[in-house]
Amino acid sequence: KVQIMGKILAKGTGIGRKSYSGFARKVQFPGKDPFNDGDILIAETTGADYEPIIARAGAIVIVEGGLTSHAAIVALQYKIPAIVGAQEAFAKVSNEQVLTVDALSGIMYEGSISIL
Template structure:
């Protein structure tokens, strides 16, 4: 209750956590439920460890509110927010290609180049740092994530996603806090 004296602090009552991880999860959920945060926001959580003891505010954590769809090997330093285009073949990729899209495919080769030329970023299920997708991404300064297992099944066609190539993470929706 004493926290209410500080500007911008909104204390709330929540169930008592038993672990630190549960405490962070409850705090994030409470912030969203009360409308203080939404998906894509970055929040600062202050807490005390051990959990449940008074006067032990000794932990701070910056946490992103949102859904992480996948994590793999990122190539590049950029983040891109765009709609995903899922394709299972070069022909399908070329037919569905849109300027500024994030192309999500099982693999790439030279047949995919017309679609890759229109893409703002690329997510590939197979491959590594020496794969076709990685080499093309480096040459064209295109953010790429390779080795993204089940990406074509996890990400929905047309879904708005955020690709962080520096960390190799794909988030659902627009995440501007990265």
């Protein structure tokens, strides 16, 4: 695997093998915070109330959690690239910032990065 390196914003445990580039959307209140289809969900944690958003997400990055967390299980169910346990993610990201989520390596990059 060859990567075109970009600025690393957060690291955690990757769920899946895909990468995805898109716009970040920080969500604290599901159903109230705006979210567009294909956005990258950035959240502190997830629960059942997040599932309608996760189903529309291009990727998810969650501050808390591990391999058996709600976010990890739902990401696998929807076949969405995810990173869990990414402790810096919520603090380092702005809404509508372009990000790349590399689930295979568990790294979130700033900008749109080609991962081969």
